[in-house]
Amino acid sequence: MHAPRFWGDPPGLRAALLSPLGALYARTTARRVARPGLRLDVPVICVGNVHAGGTGKTPTVMAVVERLLARGLTPGVVSRGHGGRLGGPVRVDPAIHDADAVGDEPLLLAAIAPVWVAKDRAAGGRAARAAGADVIVLDDGHQNPALTKDLSLVVIDAEVGFGNGRVLPAGPLREPAAVGLARADLTVTLGPPGAQDVLALPVDRPRLRGRLAPLATGMPWAGLPVFAFAGIGRPAKFFDTLQALGADLRGTVALADHQPLTRPLLHRLGEQAAKLGAQPVTTEKDAVRLPNALRGRVLVLPVRLDCDDWGPLDRALDAIAVAAGGHPEG
Structure with a gap:
């Protein structure tokens, strides 16, 4: 589903009418997160958010994993596998899954x-640990108490912020922002x-300021006629990135986050691109949902977390590395 427009507006009549349900949702979440979780014998890092939908968690998980690897650690990522039918725990194998x-998202993360x-x-945490992981990275899970966390990161889209500030369904938040950020370390x-x-x-928490930047692949985007489609939290960000690279953006289609790429939908997208004389292009996350036969026909623009100052994250990960038997960076 697409987020209702009133979630991003100042609180109005619809938000007010739905606020009692939002208060009930917030109380339910508060009771859930207060439950004690399993304490593993290795550190657990959670990358989550307080905003429903995409905020940039997956690129942040990638950055955390890469920086753990640089510290000599063996991270294992645990995800609920949103949109997948398997309950698990199951290790993701891109060759069969x-x-x-x-x-x-698990398919995308399994590449690293x-x-x-x-x-x-x-x-999931026990399975990853049994397979040799010496640090667990939770992809999402800030409101899930199943595992005791040693480091909690909350990712926020600065352009969206906290929307109208209300909790689902009155607004876009999973819990009040102040309550969720009080449990964050970064x-x-x-x-x-x-x-x-x-x-x-x-x-007030240590803050890492970053942006999602295109990964340098050597693709000559400037002047290339493209037809872009994306099923992420905010497809407009993807379209803006293509324009910033100089692509000739002839058409766009914003899909719902994680929307299945059915054959009829892909056929329709292909026809639109052909009529516009444009090359279809999508996000890295959408690309893993494409049928194998179509992956060579659709260009992919990957993005990664980029920061001018990694200090806040590196200091937190150095402490995790020492606890897990790795080494600080550098």
Whole structure:
């Protein structure tokens, strides 16, 4: 589904009418997160958010994993596998699993580290540990208490902030922002400098300021006629990135986050691209949901987390590395 427009507006009548349900949702979440979790014998890092939908968690997980590897550690990623049918725990194998089985994000992450899909995060953590992981990285899970966390990162889209500030279904938040950030050790705010500067956080925490930047692949985007489609939290960000690279953006289609790429939909997208004389292009996350026969016909623009100052994250990961038997960076 697409987020209702009123979630991003100042609170109005619809938000007010739905606020009692939002208060109930918030109380339910508060009771859930207060439950004790399983304490593993290795550190657990959680990359989550307080905003429903995409905020940039997956690129942040990638950055965390890469920096753990640089510290001599063996991270194992645990994901609930949103959109996948397997309950797990199961280790993701791109050779036999597709997005229908395990979800798109686990497939994407499996390219850089072992990934376990598990609806029961504690079972997923135990499976990753049994397979040799010396640090567990939770992809999402800030509101899930199944595992005791040693480091919690909350990712925030600086351009969206906290929307109208209300909790589901009155607004886009999984819990009140101040409550969720109070459990965070580090905030990761993503967006351009102007949005970063005006974003006010209700709780003071160490803050990593970053942006999602295109990965250099040598692809000559400048002047290339493209037809872009994306099923991520904010497809407009992907379209803006293509324009910033100089691509000739002849058409766009914004899909719902994790929307299945059915044959009729792909056929329609292909026809639109052909009529516009443009090359289809999509995100890395959407690309793993494409049928194998079509992957060579659709260009992919991958993005990665980029920061001017990695200090806040590196200091936190250095402490994790020491606890896990690795070594600080450098």
